[in-house]
Amino acid sequence: MRKNQLDLGRFSDPSLLILSSLASGAKHGYAMMEDIFLFSGTRLEPGTLYGAIARLEQRGLIEAxxxxxxxxxxxxTASGAAALREQLATWQRVIKVGLQRLPAL
Structure with a gap:
């Protein structure tokens, strides 16, 4: 099988990555980009990062x-922390089910 047939790409939602980065403390854009790359291997482009920041700020999940x-x-924000907890709990369930459903190799 060719490599591109196996590569599913990055499972990354910019909003989830930003909220996860900010969970460890306040950061500016470049620091978020570096932190996100370090913990996820995902390199967000500035347009993607700042577009997601604007949406998160509008929703009251982060503040400047x-x-x-x-x-x-x-x-x-407190609302952002609650939203992050909820999303991470959902992903934990998805991961648990996915791992259980994989055949033992």
Missing amino acids: LGVEERRRPYRL
Whole structure:
């Protein structure tokens, strides 16, 4: 089988990755991109990152802090932490079922 037939791509939702990054503390965009790459192997492009940040901010899941040296950090809100917990619990169930359904090799 050719490699591209096996490669399912990254299972990455930018919003989930951003919320997970901010769960460890406030960060500006570049720091989020680096953190996300370190823990997930996913490199978000700036347009993807900032588009997701805008949507998360509109929904009240993250909030912008004051500008620091031309950088704007963001932090997770209480609503954002609750949404992240819910999504991660869902993914835990999906992972558990998926692993149970795989045949033992």
